[in-house]
Amino acid sequence: MMKNRFPVAAALCAGLLVLGGCQTDSRDQALATSQSQVALRSIQTRAFDTTDRDKTLRTVIATLQDLGFVIDKADDTLGTVSATKLDGYQLRMTVSARPRGETQTLVRANAQYNITAVEDPLPYQQFFEALSKSMFLEAQQVE
């Protein structure tokens, strides 16, 4: 009888070990990021040589539509646009534009894929490439 318990106990132990790598308190997610704030900001931000924030925001909206997003919200005062793409998955993005110095506009994007934050540089690079094409301006990396 005792012997029979072994596989169950082993499976539970293995499970605990593996899960140990995930999370213990899901409330920690509220302020959690896996990358450092600085690294993440540089992945998610580009500068454009324009002071026309309105045009920048309109181009952001057009680019999001080109990429298959439906716009959720846009706020001219705050300079933010949020959008959702549904394609077997749910991808949410918020993009903001604000002035940087006298000659530039800073565009920051963050995305969420189903229930995880997108922190891989490639998708952001692709987004800024698409935006850059529509802006007719180069997307400059910000240090």
Added chain:
Amino acid sequence: MRAMKSLRGRRWLASAVIGLSVLSLGACQQTIPKEALQLSEVSLSIRQRQSRYFETVDEKMLLASSAAVLQDLGFNIDESETELGVVVGSKDRDATEAGQVVGALVMAALFGVAVPWDDEQKIRVSLVTRPISETPPKMAVRVTFQRIVWNTQKQVSKIEGLDDPELYQEFFDKLSQSVFLEAYEI
């Protein structure tokens, strides 16, 4: 003895199930598909399908007429930002399709299994106006639809953009009538 055996069998089954779920939880993370934010070759044709331009510079009028058409189609306006030319709407509707229900009933009759069918859906739309030029007067309108469908077990069964060209054609026909202006293809 027989009872012992079945108990042991059940234990093994339990540990197998736990083991499997641990394996799947081990994945913990999901990653975004490579093409999710990549402009594709079809992006342009989709843009053409979803866009028209009108010979006007009156963006507010075009937005108001667009909102009116969305209301005519039963959408509730969720968000709007006239300074950026954005109107967002949604509607919740029945998603039951006769074919699916028949299929589910056949499965139930033949194999005694309960197959869920599509039950409810939320359809979302965003409409964006964009000035192209003042002389000649040209203003573009782009509209995009998407939907989430839940089945009779309240699970998400479809999560997709709506790409049917006829849907867009019909929408712009209605918008064209509403603004008393012809809708030109981009």
